[in-house]
Amino acid sequence: xxxxxxxxxxxxxxxxxxxxxxxxxxxxxxxxxxxxxxxxxxxxxxxxxxxxxxxxxxxxxxxxxxxxxxxxxxxxxxxxxxxxxxxxxxxxxxxxxxxxxxxxxxxxxxxxxxxxxxxxxxxxxxxxxxxxxxxxxxxxxxxxxxxxxxxxxxxxxxxxxxxxxxxxxxxxxxxxxxxxxxxxxxxxxxxxxxxxxxxxxxxxxxxxxxxxxxxxxxxxxxxxxxxxxxxxxxxxxxxxxxxxxxxxxxxxxxxxxxxxxxxxxxxxxxxxxxxxxxxxxxxxxxxxxxxxxxxxxxxxxxxxxxxxxxxxxxxxxxxxxxxxxxxxxxxxxxxxxxxxxxxxxxxxxxxxxxxxxxxxxxxxxxxxxxxxxxxxxxxxxxxxxxxxxxxxxxxxxxxxxxxxxxxxxxxxxxxxxxxxxxxxxxxxxxxxxxxxxxxxxxxxxxxxxxxxx
Amino acid sequence: xxxxxxxxxxxxxxxxxxxxxxxxxxxxxxxxxxxxxxxxxxxxxxxxxxxxxxxxxxxxxxxxxxxxxxxxxxxxxxxxxxxxxxxxxxxxxxxxxxxxxxxxxxxxxxxxxxxxxxxxxxxxxxxxxxxxxxxxxxxxxxxxxxxxxxxxxxxxxxxxxxxxxxxxxxxxxxxxxxxxxxxxxxxxx
Numbered sequence: 176x177x178x179x180x181x182x183x184x185x186x187x188x189x190x191x192x193x194x195x196x197x198x199x200x201x202x203x204x205x206x207x208x209x210x211x212x213x214x215x216x217x218x219x220x221x222x223x224x225x226x227x228x229x230x231x232x233x234x235x236x237x238x239x240x241x242x243x244x245x246x247x248x249x250x251x252x253x254x255x256x257x258x259x260x261x262x263x264x265x266x267x268x269x270x271x272x273x274x275x276x277x278x279x280x281x282x283x284x285x286x287x288x289x290x291x292x293x294x295x296x297x298x299x300x301x302x303x304x305x306x307x308x309x310x311x312x313x314x315x316x317x318x319x320x321x322x323x324x325x326x327x328x329x330x331x332x333x334x335x336x337x338x339x340x341x342x343x344x345x346x347x348x349x350x351x352x353x354x355x356x357x358x359x360x361x362x363x364x365x366x367x368x369x370x371x372x373x374x375x376x377x378x379x380x381x382x383x384x385x386x387x388x389x390x391x392x393x394x395x396x397x398x399x400x401x402x403x404x405x406x407x408x409x410x411x412x413x414x415x416x417x418x419x420x421x422x423x424x425x426x427x428x429x430x431x432x433x434x435x436x437x438x439x440x441x442x443x444x445x446x447x448x449x450x451x452x453x454x455x456x457x458x459x460x461x462x463x464x465x466x467x468x469x470x471x472x473x474x475x476x477x478x479x480x481x482x483x484x485x486x487x488x489x490x491x492x493x494x495x496x497x498x499x500x501x502x503x504x505x506x507x508x509x510x511x512x513x514x515x516x517x518x519x520x521x522x523x524x525x526x527x528x529x530x531x532x533x534x535x536x537x538x539x540x541x542x543x544x545x546x547x548x549x550x551x552x553x554x555x556x557x558x559x560x561x562x563x564x565x566x567x568x569x570x571x572x573x574x575x576x577x578x579x580x581x582x583x584x585x586x587x588x589x590x591x592x593x594x595x596x597x598x599x600x601x602x603x604x605x606x607x608x609x610x611x612x613x614x615x616x617x618x619x620x621x622x623x624x625x626x627x628x
Numbered sequence: 629x630x631x632x633x634x635x636x637x638x639x640x641x642x643x644x645x646x647x648x649x650x651x652x653x654x655x656x657x658x659x660x661x662x663x664x665x666x667x668x669x670x671x672x673x674x675x676x677x678x679x680x681x682x683x684x685x686x687x688x689x690x691x692x693x694x695x696x697x698x699x700x701x702x703x704x705x706x707x708x709x710x711x712x713x714x715x716x717x718x719x720x721x722x723x724x725x726x727x728x729x730x731x732x733x734x735x736x737x738x739x740x741x742x743x744x745x746x747x748x749x750x751x752x753x754x755x756x757x758x759x760x761x762x763x764x765x766x767x768x769x770x771x772x773x774x775x776x777x778x779x780x781x782x783x784x785x786x787x788x789x790x791x792x793x794x795x796x797x798x799x800x801x802x803x804x805x806x807x808x809x810x811x812x813x814x815x816x817x
Contacts, residue, residue: 444672
């Protein structure tokens with residue numbers, strides 16, 4: 176079977192099953208079972224089971240479940256409610272201020288986790304209910320979470336940067352620091368987008384402080400209890416004191432990574448301990464709260480991880496048909512100029528990463544891309560940083576994308592249509608970012624050049 | 629005629645007993661899934677502690693975390709199926725009239741049941757092969773691979789039964805007692 180036929184057939188089958196409304200993991204199971212039967216036959220069933228097993232036993236994926244648990248504990252302990260309220264007081268009555276807080280929090284957690292899926296799931300659980308309870312637009316709130324979460328693979332520490340660096344034989348330290356300025360610029364563009372939307376008046380979400388409290392009291396008794404404790408004095412100092420316990424969570428995740436005490440995966444678990452300490456400070460810690468958080472986190476993360484497990488074999492099957500290699504080779508044989516080559520080399524991961532796992536794509540495509548990058552004469556740090564950003568966009572682009580599924584899974588209050596509507600502006604922002612970094616390569620290469628000089 | 633009624637009653641009674649058993653199994657599995665998640669957190673924190681406080685890193689925690697992740701996913705999957713909280717792209721269904729949407733739902737649950745049961749069958753066969761051939765995990769501290777992959781067969785198999793149950797349920801006039809509101813309304817997600 177030729178690869179264009181196999182690729183076309185696979186995408187058509189997947190699109191049709193998922194668009195009808197089949198559970199996403201079932202759609203991928205159907206695709207992979209059909210693929211195995213057509214391409215390998217019954218002998219391939221062992222490969223199919225092993226693919227499920229290998230993915231399900233990958234400790235890196237445990238980070239997703241553990242970050243979701245951290246979000247659950249923060250949500251149930253009222254820490255997020257307290258944080259939002261404190262920022263409310265610090266910022267004043269600026270319309271749409273909590274969107275800005277969401278972008279900042281998403282960026283911080285994105286930076287410290289390294290996994291867009293984990294952050295989207297965690298913030299979808301911890302922040303989204305608060306935003307909705309306070310009358311903020313669901314779609315714009317989801318956009319801010321998606322944007323911040325997608326910075327996770329770009330801002331160091333980034334697992335993807337390490338994989339790219341080792342596969343492409345490029346300085347890993349250079350690639351890591353190269354993500355700093357693009358990450359900050361993308362966060363700033365998102366902030367500008369939010370401010371513009373808010374000042375146009377469509378998404379103000381500027382409910383008054385009293386209305387906020389009423390909404391929260393109505394929506395969740397646990398949140399209102401945590402909330403009531405900080406409603407008395409209205410000083411800036413009090414707001415700062417209320418925010419202080421949240422610093423424990425940030426330290427137990429980011430601080431321990433920076434101090435070299437915990438790996439990014441382990442830091443998710445120490446973050447859970449930090450969240451428990453925060454719950455104790457807010458007097459919301461109980462066996463019941465932890466038990467409920469565990470049940471909820473297990474259910475939410477299973478919804479996401481089942482998809483990841485079911486989808487994994489698709490990448491291998493694509494490779495088996497020669498589709499991935501065929502696409503890349505076709506592009507190289509066209510003999511285009513640097514600009515057109517760059518455009519096509521970015522278009523391939525953009526499209527393929529909507530359907531397949533980024534790590535799998537990297538493993539297949541980077542060895543083929545490396546000689547092209549050298550032949551065309553692209554700066555390797557610059558090119559691979561843009562490639563990394565592009566991979567992230569693939570995971571963010573409807574209708575398929577792990578980050579989207581993670582946010583949807585963690586936020587039942589969001590419909591799929593709302594998640595998709597939330598994703599498009601962020602996809603555009605990230606594409607605009609790539610165009611900017613293409614036009615001004617110094618934005619990417621400046622910090623690495625300092626490092627090497 | 630009375631024989632037919634008795635047979636129908638007996639079938640309904642058996643169905644309810646099976647249904648109760650399935651629900652009990654799902655709830656028990658869910659608890660085990662949550663315990664596995666707690667285990668992963670505990671092991672990671674333990675590893676950080678022994679490595680930095682006692683300078684005695686372990687060589688087995690990552691492997692066990694991986695096994696526990698597999699346990700968590702496939703022991704919790706039945707509960708996710710029972711609650712109908714799998715992630716779906718519902719744009720098309722949300723815009724269909726409820727009668728047509730129900731028909732599509734029923735078709736989807738039947739297809740999902742077949743796919744899950746077939747996957748479970750494949751995984752069970754592979755697990756048996758792994759046990760009989762003595763296949764071990766590719767790890768520093770190998771254990772029989774079948775001990776891990778059995779959870780896949782179990783989890784996906786129970787999901788298949790639950791999808792089947794939902795499909796049967798949609799053909800009945802009255803929902804079974806004790807169902808969640810979502811299921812009563814025939815809502816998948």
